[in-house]
Amino acid sequence: MDTNNDDKIDVDEASKDQRGEISQDFDLIDTNDDKYIDLSELEASLNGKGPKGESAEKIMKEVDDNADGKLNAIEIAAKEKLLLTNNFEEIDTNDDNEIDLEELKYFLSKSDKKKSKKRKKQ
């Protein structure tokens, strides 16, 4: 993929990646925003330790309309977050019908593990 052998992947090189995954996630993988993906950034993303995917904090900020630090069913429905809608009861471990940051983090860490198991099998 690194066609000019500078140990970095730039936007052009990423766009030639046939799977298109790097191009699609370029900004996420490029954690220091220098518009190049270097080896450590790439490894971090492949290991699933990088910022790939959504963090609990990001989801919370995006969906928490009234900024009380919790997500209720109305806020989730308004943002059409299928991940949250479909798993609401599972995420809401204390059954107060709201999702707080801790619950969200716990859920995401669980689902991350599921995902990486799947990836290894392929």
Ligand SMILES: [Ca+2]
């Ligand atoms: Ca390069």
Ligand SMILES: [Ca+2]
């Ligand atoms: Ca970079």
Ligand SMILES: [Ca+2]
């Ligand atoms: Ca809220």
Ligand SMILES: [Ca+2]
């Ligand atoms: Ca809760």
